[in-house]
Amino acid sequence: MTNWIDRHYKYIRPYRFLYGWAKDTATKMRSNARAAEWQKKGFHGAKLDICGGRNPFSPGEFLNVDVVDMPSVDLVFDITKQFPINTGVIAEIISVATLEHLRKPNVHHVLQEFFRVLAPGACLRVSTPDIEAIAKGVLAGEDVDVLNQQLFGKFKGDQTEDYDLHRWMYTADQMVKVLTEIGFSGARRIPMDIGMHDPKYTYLVSAVKPIKT
Numbered sequence: 001m002t003n004w005i006d007r008h009y010k011y012i013r014p015y016r017f018l019y020g021w022a023k024d025t026a027t028k029m030r031s032n033a034r035a036a037e038w039q040k041k042g043f044h045g046a047k048l049d050i051c052g053g054r055n056p057f058s059p060g061e062f063l064n065v066d067v068v069d070m071p072s073v074d075l076v077f078d079i080t081k082q083f084p085i086n087t088g089v090i091a092e093i094i095s096v097a098t099l100e101h102l103r104k105p106n107v108h109h110v111l112q113e114f115f116r117v118l119a120p121g122a123c124l125r126v127s128t129p130d131i132e133a134i135a136k137g138v139l140a141g142e143d144v145d146v147l148n149q150q151l152f153g154k155f156k157g158d159q160t161e162d163y164d165l166h167r168w169m170y171t172a173d174q175m176v177k178v179l180t181e182i183g184f185s186g187a188r189r190i191p192m193d194i195g196m197h198d199p200k201y202t203y204l205v206s207a208v209k210p211i212k213t
């Protein structure tokens, strides 16, 4: 098959965009079907990947929520508004490289929405760039391009620039404190073991919504 493609590539090449289009269409159809299926169940037992965007966490297992309607996104909504999800139904939330894109009051709103939609006993994991590690990196003279990207966000294109910029960051200790104030129990920093992003400049915090609030 590969040989056949190689031999005929000059004829196929002008139409290669069709491959991308077909792949994106199939991915979007699967995302829409998944969203519709969970919508029917009132999202009872669903797991959310908050702002998975182009790089979703465990697709298929977690519903990818994002404000930009990319092929891999299952649920399209702006997390700075009330989530279109009932209280106490979600089985698990992971939020990776998300909260740093929001202003402080919006971060607080999102954390409260996490608490509201999670089922009692359900787990939250939050990962963001570690502003303390970045600051130490600056003082130690580490790669300024890497540090700038961690601090201000990666440029991916004009279309999404507004959503890709970084706007605010808590330290890990502050994140633990804020989650505890909101009502989560057992909030603590855990090893950054999710296989995404550089653990040197990123932290992971976990917390649980208590069974009785």
Ligand SMILES: C[S@@+](CC[C@H](N)C(=O)[O-])C[C@H]1O[C@@H](n2cnc3c(N)ncnc32)[C@H](O)[C@@H]1O
Residues within 6 Å of the ligand: 050, 051, 052, 053, 054, 055, 056, 057, 065, 066, 067, 068, 077, 078, 079, 080, 096, 097, 098, 101, 160, 163, 164, 196
């Ligand atoms: C850096 S990407 C993170 C993607 C993935 N979670 C990862 O770790 O690589 C940030 C995502 O947040 C989304 N985003 C930013 N602001 C948002 C908002 N207000 N509501 C929903 N999604 C938002 C962007 O569209 C983008 O896909």
